[in-house]
Amino acid sequence: MSRRGPKHFAKLAFALADDEEPADADVTGFHERILAAAPGDDLLALWRRKLTAWDFEQSPAWSATAARTPERRAEVYGKLALDEDLRKAFDAVVPVHTEPGPVTISREFRPWYTREQAANRSFYWASYERLLRGKGWPDAAVSGLDEAAHAVVERLADPTSDTPYGARGLVVGYVQSGKTANFTGVTAKAIDAGYRLVIVLGGTLNLLRGQTQRRLDMELIGQENILGAADPSDPDALVGIDYQDDEDWPAKFVSFGARPSDLGAFDIERLTSRDRDYMSLERGISALEFEKPDRTRPLHDPANLHAARARIMVVKKNKSVLEKLVKDLKKIGPILGEIPALIIDDESDQASVNTTDPKKWEDGKVTRTAINGQISALLKLLPRAQYVGYTATPFANVFIDPGDEEDLFPRDFLISLPRPTDYMGVQDFHDLDGFEGDEGEAEKKHVRGIYDSTGDKLQEALDAFVLTGALKVYRAEHGVPSGPFRHHTMLVHESVRMAEHAALAQRIRTLWENSAHTGPEGHARLADLFDRDFRAYANGSLPTPATYADLKPYVSEARRLINQGGSPVIVVNGESERDYAQPDLDFDRTPNVWKILVGGTKLSRGFTVEGLTITYYRRTTQQADTLMQMGRWFGFRPGYRDLVRLYIGREEALGRGRNAKTVDLYEAFEAICRDEELFRDELSRYAPLVDGRPQVTPAQIPPLVAQHLPWVKPSARNKMFNAELVEVRSPGQIIEPTAHPNTGADLHHNTMLWRPLLDDLRPEREVFTYHHPSNGRSYTLSAFTHTLSHEQLMGILENLRWWNPAPFEPHLEYLRSLLRAPHLIDDWLLIAPQHTSSVRTLTGSIAGSRPLALSHRQRRRVEIFGNISDPKHRATALRISGALPRTEDEVTERHVTERRGSILLYPVIEDAPESTVIDGRVDPGKVAMVFSLVPPAAANNAAQSLVRFRAIDSTRDTPITDRPTTS
Known part of the structure; x- marks a missing residue:
């Protein structure tokens, strides 16, 4: 009953029993127990977990059927030798999860990370899996994460191999969709397998780096590794240790019960902390020195590797910080060639991509931008380092020159993660199967224009923020768990200019002060908005008052929560890190953040706006990846999905002077959403192997990038290299040309x-x-x-x-x-x-x-x-x-x-x-x-392959194509 596959259940039950002969009554008792089991039954939960895991497993040795299909489930039942009644009972309580899994475009690779090996060394993964289940993750979500993380780790190099190799890969998720959970799972599996130095590049700001550090500390590294030798019951011993002021410490931080090394595993040493990035200190140098029990063997030898501590650091993508790390690593000496290392680059299309113009490189010398140069230096110092980028906007990454061996092109694999269950994304705001001029269900439910006949609708957006806050308070008092309502936010994003942020914030404060939400005029506005909007689109399975009169008592509490701490508005911008250190904006340490956030760049990349319910958005840009990253309204909205509203500009000015033109921001988002969905669809189409070989490799991915709107480029011009698609074979596929003439x-x-x-x-x-x-x-x-x-x-x-x-x-x-x-x-x-x-x-x-x-x-x-x-x-x-x-x-x-x-x-x-x-x-x-x-x-x-490409590769004089075709 392990991940080696299902076995004949009755025979296995007999083998594990004390009876001398098979007892049909025992199997009959099991049969009756399952048929009569309540939803929370422990035995049923165990079987749900196992069946789901078997359903999800990709290409296991024990199965000849495709994952996530009725055929796989039937095969499992057959191997278990279950009768028809049990099969029907299990189908009723554990339906087959047929939604697609991760899509992988990969080079051929040598298998080393088998399911059996993963099961034998799984201390940190098993702990992470238990934590996710304890947080309420359903079995399908845990199994899906397991499969996706396994798909990444098996494509890394074997950490015990005598021959060093540094794989390069890219994992593509959705904006605010749980990519951190995936790379936490990858890190857990990788260190279990033998990777002993993990460097996470966690954003370009301390606030973003700190968010990532806290997440890893809480869910992977755990209390015992954070405390080290400190006695948790001694207040003096805890001085200076992270998280003593954190509301979630220690209850929500994973605990192993003892130091992992005392439990037969290995400890993790943190080289960075929540508030401290990597520092050039003697402490840092000594911490990077790996001791070997057997000095006659290299560190990557299993005799040394599995006894060594793992080191993890979360480093900001900052030139000076990375320079310190590179400098310290150089002091370590020859052992660098023996360290299996993993570099995870969060938001890998930001700062990491080399944006210097190749036409300006002289005498064949590649000129690199600051961050790209430092990452390349790290990879050269660590020949066993694996690089895995994570992003929701992959276009800049796949346009990297495949011929630049020192750059970050994902030459080995590209994995597209599936849209998570309950994720609120593109399809919830755009009716992609509709027509221009038709307002579909998604738009009716969640999208509102910026203007009406009386002017802009900022006042209405503020009223919606108060109204949805009152509805959250109402739902919390009527049986909905209040956890998702801890934070309640509104985002106003109009410009990148800080002076404009200040003026806009002042305008919002003035509107707020004059709103009179708890007076007759304010209640009249809220009642009208409730009746014509929120009541009409309320989720019938969640408690919602029948009339505004029933909601009215909760409005004052919502306004109080928004007003707490003084101003309801927080401006989120700045020229230095100090400008971002705002306690009112700390979603981790502040019990309730109920605020209106006004800002620009920081709010458009990486930063998770917790509890976001109302968005008022007007900022334009000409890059698809930048525009998509501004979609902070994408994400998980448990308990209040139906309350989310996007106020977005339908006709905004782009550019200034003679070159200015009017654009539709909602339309632009829809166009780039189509580009991204088409990209994912194309990956899915070409992912299946043909005769056991990949149809395409990552080097052939750039031509799959589409562009629906000419003024919204897939990425910034300095991130795009030329690629040409020669032929797309589309049997049974809809081909819809859109660029018809206009004369x-x-x-x-x-x-x-x-x-x-x-x-x-x-x-x-x-x-x-x-x-x-x-x-x-x-x-x-x-x-x-x-x-x-x-x-x-x-x-x-x-x-x-x-x-x-x-x-x-x-x-x-x-x-x-x-x-x-x-x-x-x-x-x-x-x-x-x-x-x-x-x-x-x-x-x-x-x-x-x-x-x-x-x-x-x-x-x-x-x-x-x-x-x-x-x-x-x-x-x-x-x-x-x-x-x-x-x-x-x-x-x-x-x-x-x-x-x-x-x-x-x-x-x-x-x-x-x-x-x-x-x-x-x-x-x-x-x-x-x-x-x-x-x-x-x-x-x-x-x-023939289904697709033929030409792509520019700087190492070749002529374009490259996929394997030869025949007519």
């Missing part, structure tokens, strides 16, 4: 290319219906259709004009390849959707065609459209192309053939209908013939 001549040209097909459309409408098996929904599509050959379609696609042809070119290259492989494709079904609603009846004749349905859409204030296909139409197109299972609809199935693709064609007008559709006719120069393609799912040559 009358080009639109006319494209319309006339499609025009002959409009006459070929069958005269009768067909109504397609697809019942989707995964979500149970039915999708209906009314359309005219026509079948055309692949050669006919390519004759159109090859001659289309574009505003920007580059995004479609790699897909077009794949479609060209199908001309050379006629056995993979027969034809295409052209589908021209028609209106079914009596409300949407916009039709017109295009250059003399029969009247056809027209769509009225606007481009996203730039030259590209957003979504092309209607979400309700995609199922039909995917089924006809063989990408979805059979349906019972005869109309749909009549069109399905094995090698048929599908095209959804939408004539789109952008101007007002009355100026475009005249006497029922449409000017061909005023219609954009936009379309979605789904190549046949069968159009996949197994001998």
